[in-house]
Structure formats: structure tokens, C-alpha cells
Amino acid sequence: MSSNYDVQTVEAKWQKRWRDEGFYQVDPDDPRKKSYVLCMYPYPSGPAHQGHVRNYTFGDLLVRFRTMHGEAVLSPIGFDSFGLPAENAAIKTGEHPRSFTEARIKELTESLQRLGASYDWRRVIKSHDPNYIKWNQFIFIHFLKAGLAYRDKAPVNWCPGCQTVLANEQVLADGTCERSGDIVERKNLFQWFFRITNYAEDLLNSIEDLDWPERVKVMQRHWIGRSEGAEFELKVACTSDISLKVYTTRPDTSFGMTYAVIAPEHPLVETLTKPDFSKDVLSLLERASRSSDIERQSTEGALEKRGAFTGSYAINPFNGKEIPIYVADYVLMSYGTGAIMAVPAEDERDYAFAQIHNLPIIRTTEPPDADFEGPYSGDGLKINSDWLDGMDTKTAKAKSIQWLESNGIGKGKVNYRLRDWLVSRQRYWGCPIPIIHCPSCGEVPVDIEDLPILPPDDVEFLPTGESPLARHDGFVNATCPKCHQSAKRETDTMDTFVDSSWYFFRFCDPFNTEVPFDIETAKLFMPVDQYIGGVEHAILHLLYARFYTRALIDIDLAPKEIREPFKKLFTQGMIRLDGSKMSKSKGNLIAPSKYFDSVGADALRIFHLFVGPPADDMDWTSQTDEVIEGMARFLARVWRLAVPDASDQEISGRPSYIEPVSRELTAADTAIRKLTHATIEKVTSDFNRWSFNTAIACLMDFTNQLTKYQAAGAEKSVMDEAVNTLLLLLAPSAPHLSAEAWERKNGGHVHAQSWPLADPILAKADTVTLIIQVDSKVKDKVEVAPDIAETEAIGIALESAKVQEILGDKEPLRIIARPPRLINIVTQN
């Protein structure tokens, strides 16, 4: 860059000043209008990578932009500092997860500061901080008391070699343990859950009002997966009191039911299996329990449709016919009732199963054409369905539900794909679940006064996969808070998504020692006006945060006005390295620190803003360094305009610097004034619609025009206005250079200035290019007044020499007039 712009010194100077002066600190009593801009807090994996830089550049731009609009912008940062990598590192190297994590936080903090990101650094939250753990556990206990947390049996991945539960990512694709190589089993163990399904309907319905990217909304809707249907009883033949509850979305097809299927984990499997068939059933059960989720749900498995006949029959209540009951792993215990009526003619999966097991197929819906083959799941008129015959699907559905209800067999039922949230993790480096298991009192929450329950430091990290907490006698042995007998402490820790489900509330009131956060203070800042993060959190984090907000309201810990935590969401694109997904080692090659050291933070920020739309993925290629160099060149041009310095201008080849003069405004001067105001308008609206790349392009163009203007001899006041405007408009994007240039030029702090306001009269163009077409092909262009009358525009077009030449004495067939933009003279059809 320019000889008298020392990037390193200038950037360090302003970073220190912003921090020391608390420039971006906001307090509850701040008189300015409050707003809240938040980037998803990062997992501290070391120094920032380019993904972080991209994310935090967008966030910082908005914080500074809105601050210049006179708002008190709450802009906090924190660290999602619990999680598996620190624990794995501990197993490998022996370093304690705490010191490991704190070292990574230090590195990441330094990167963020070198980026020039502006935060209220007093408010930093770390998930592993005892203060945060305390309120995490406090909320857990309140959830438990409100019935929102419970303990239940759930199938988990169990490694018989390691004698422990494995996380899904520790199970390899072939269903073996990544550590011991043993075949992972599915075991039912007690786990802690949050009752997110209580809120399924509300979480679903509220999606429509969110100002979020459509695709994220679609993903959440799909994840919640509401379906309407019926639940009813199938009596088991030759028994008096046993019946099977099934769920279907297609009760209208009930007359086509030719068999029933129960999940391998269904409680009635044993009862229904007749001795002659137990061999087949048992081998199926064993296979199902051995196979991992991945295998069981793979596409190849779907073709096989593994299943076994139980020897029992059920009675179809609609026609009284007996149908065989099978056990098959294509039916999941965790959805609906874990049992289905199978209608092979109208369901693909049932059809495939029926084909393999030679079961009858009866159509109950007329397919669109007579020779239709295979299962037809669309709508149509009912056939082979007795009293439903002739009805359309919708009517038949309603009628069959009515029939079930009036005969006391079943009822209409809404089901969700969404399951309760399993929060237990058999891990050390997480927030301990504050529960004591007492032999006489059962599960007892720790007394609030005893919080936080912290994981002990003196533990051993062994590569067994078992949580060190479970092996630590001092931690495990406790006394029951109720009866004071000796008891065992819960050794599961919480899913780290719990930590991130309410941190945005804590940011509002991070020093509170009485409650997780004060409701009134939270009300001042919440909801988050703009939330920014990666799409990878489109479902889980964002859904859990929405659930937590509702749950906290219901237990009177959050303001009831804030139903949705994130008003607006922006999901940025991913960064790819030469087309492939970014890996850690590859990512290091393009480490931000390398660019901070060479071109500086401003150039790297401008690059991320300029390279393309923020929502799009971007490829980091071999050309990228050259583009970044180009950004540094642009900033150098701005610097030379704003801080003209004789010694710097003497570089040969460059046009010599001409001191601006005061004079009556010429046409060229007025044109620059107009350009200045048009630029304010364009950049402001581009920032507001997240079109940062075009805003930067516009500023580059403005800079180029000003450079030419100055070289041609500028007018002083016009040049002054233009350059000051340029620095103000650039201040959110390249904060260091703008601040330094502003200080040298005008004194004071550019980020404390008001955002420039465009004079609408100046910003408006006084001529518009009228496009003159003949048969939709451009033949001529004329500058005209923006308010030109239609007849006048047509007149100009017809008089055009070009048009005359083409038309000759032909009469135009018709003339399309769209003044002041376009006249199209049509001569042929």
C-alpha cells in the first residue's frame, strides 16, 4: 500500500482505541434506540479461519452501520467452549480440556480483534465458565420441575468392547466402533430428554411470521413434519383383550389393508410371536438390534424389506377380515405407535414388502389410468371399499375417521416427525446434569444453592470412550438433598446445543447473580434484530433456541413478549477450497493471520464483502490472493485521495496531484456533487438489502471518478464533500483506514459521525438514456429528461437519423412507448 500508510501500525492503533474507549459498549440505560446484532458464537477451535472472518465481517459491518444511524447496538461475542474436540485432544495429548480450550479462546479472541470487529468485550460468555454452568443447571432444574425435562429409556449406540455408549459420529459406516472395531449394538438406556414436542404445533405455526431465509423455514417445517391421519385399534384374532394400535395418514385406504407390521422394539412382539415362528422373529430382532441406524435405514436395506411373520393375525375393523401380523425393521418404534396397517397398493414401502413376502395387493384408489402399475399413493376415487366407494380421497378420509370415532375404534390424530430432544451425553467436557440418584427418593435435583455442579479437574482421560466423570468417586458419591442418605450423582453432561439455546438472553444481562437474566433487561434488547451464522445450524440450533425461548417464558424466566428469539436471520454461504469442502489442514493454508500480516484486515474484509453475494458459497482458488491484492490497491487509492501527501504523490507515472481550488461550480463540479449523493443513496440501500458486493463496487467506481476529477483539477468544497462521504460510506467496511484518514483530514472519529443523508434532488439523475429500438433491436440512444412526455419521446425516436435510415418510407406498424426509458418501433409481425 501507499508509502505513508502503515497498515500494521494503523490497524493496531484503532483496535486498541475501540477497545480502550469502550466505543461499542452499550448499557441498559443508553438513551439511544436499542438494537441487537448477533453472530452465532463460535466454537473455539483456534485462530479464526476464513469462515469466521466472513461471518464476523458481515456482523461488524452492520454494527458500525447501525451505530452511525444513531442506534445503541448490542454487539456481544462469546465462545461455545464445551464440546468433543477438547476432550479428544485430552485423550490424545493429556492436556486438560480446560487449559486446551482457554488457549484456543485466546487465539480466537486475538484473531477477532485483529479483524477489527467491534464488540462489547465486557459481556463475553464462555459456556464452560462456572457462572454460565450455574444458570444452565438452574434452567435444567426448572425444566424438570415444570415437566419439560424427563428421564426415559432410549436406544443408544452401545459398544460391547468399550462397555460404553457411543455418539453417532463414533460409529463407522459399517456399524463398528471407531476405537475397538466391535459391532455396535442398539441398547435401551436411561437418558435425559427435553419435551420439545410439547411445542411442535407452535414452533411450526410461527415459522411463517419469521423474517428468515425461505430455505431455512422449509427445512424447519420439514423437520417438525406434521401429518394428519388416524390412530385406531386392530383386534388381535383369537384373543379377547389384545389389540394393536396403528397410525395411518391414509385411513381412506383401510379396505386395502392386507397385513399389519410392528417394529422390532414393539412391546407386543413377544406376546404375538407364536412358538413355530419364533426362530425367524428372533433372528430378525437380533439383526435389527445389531444394525446401526445407518445400516437399517440405508437404501439397499429398503429393497430387502427384512421382516418375519409372527404367526398371529389381526382383524381389519373395516371389513372384519383377518390379516397376518409381521415384524419388520422398516417400521420405526419412535414414530406414531410403532405399528402400521399395510396397504401395499397405495404405499411404496408396503408394496415392496408385499412383493417379497407374497402378500395380497388390493387397490382402493383408482389410479389416473387403467394400466397403471405398482403402488399409487396419489388422490383418486375409492374402489373396493364398500361404503367408501366412489368418494374422493379427501371425503373418504373424513368419512373413515368419522366411522372410527363413532364406533369407538379410533380417532383422528396429528403426528409429528419431531422427537423429544435427547440431551444426555456420556462425556466429561460439558455441563453436568444437576441430578442426584437416591435409592429411596429417586431422581432428585441438586439444591439451587449448591449450583454450579462443576466437573472435577483431577480426572483421567483414557481412550475407553467412557466418561471420566463416571469413574471419579469423589464426583459420583453424593448425599441426597432430600433424605441425606448416600446417593449417586448423575454423570451425564448436557448436549452443547443446550448451552447455545439461551446464550443470546444471557448476553443482555451477563453479570446477573440472582437469575439467568433479568426479564426487564432482556426485554430492552430482545429479540435479536439480526442474527447471522452458517446454514449448517438451520435446523438444530435454531429450533432448539426457539424451543428454549418458549419454555423459558412458560416457567416465567423470560419476557412473554419475546416469543421468537431471532427476528431476522441471515445465513452466509460456505467457503470452499478449490471446489472441495474445507478441511482443517487446507484451511491453514489460507489462514487469516497471513493476510492480517500482509495486506491488513481492511483489505481482507473488503475482499469478503466484494467477492460475491454474502449468501452464496464461495470458492477460494489460486486467483484469490490476486483479488485480495486488488482490494488493497483500491484502499490505497482511497487513502491517496483522502490524505494527499506530496512525497507519496511523487511516484513516477502517476498523475501529479493538483490542489483543489475554490471557484464557481462548473458542470464537472456539479456532476461530482450529484455523483456523491447518488452514491450515498445506492450504498445505503445496498447495505440495507445485504448487497455488500454491489455497494463496494459502487464505492470503487466513486473512487475512480474522484481520482479522475482530482487529476483534472477539483473544486475544493465539492472534493471535500465527496471525500468525506467516501470515508463515511467506507467506515463500516474498512474501519481502520476510514478512521485514520478521517482523523488526519478532519480530526475526530469517523465512526462517531452520522451516516450521510442523500439530498434527493441531487441524487436524482437529470437525464435518462432513452433507448430507441426498431423491431426490438437497439438502434439509437438519446439523453432525455426523466419526465419526458410520451409524444415527445416518440417524436425524438422517429426523427433519429438511424431510424429514418432503416424505416425509409415504411410506416411503423405500431410504437411501444415506455418513456423515459424506451421506444420500440415495430415494423413487422
Added chain:
RNA sequence: GCCCGGGUGGCGAAAUCGGCAGACGCGGCGGAUUCAAAAUCCGUUGUCUUUACAGACGUGCGGGUUCGACUCCCGCCCCGGGCACCA
């Protein structure tokens, strides 16, 4: 398989309401400066035909609507992402 995105110069991209396709930047080419180079600055740069003037073609492919389509409609192809036995 289903549901979303996306496909525009050599490259990243722009075109906000159906009206100049390619703003801005990278790279390339030419020039200035220099003993020379680097750096910097200026000019130029969609493709083809043409000495030129100019003309033709051009937004994944095929159709359609329209005076006019990157933009709207129908049918394909390719790439990326999400979900994936949810009854």
C-alpha cells in the same frame, strides 16, 4: 426417491418492476514511468465476420407467452445442499 438453491465473458460477478446483457474487480493485452525490472498509473478486453464503417451471434438445452425474456410459463440436462423407510 422427495424438497430447496444454482447454471451469465478466461475467472469472481452485475442487471432491485419484462426494457442498453456483462457494472465493479481479477487475469490478459497495449502504453506511460524506469538504464532495466518490480511496484504504480493510464488505456483496452464477450465471441465471430470485417482493413475500416458496421453486422451477426450470445445468459445450461428444447419449446412457449410477449413489440421485447438472464428475468415469466412448460419440458429436459448438469452442479450444489437438505431430508431420506416418519406409515
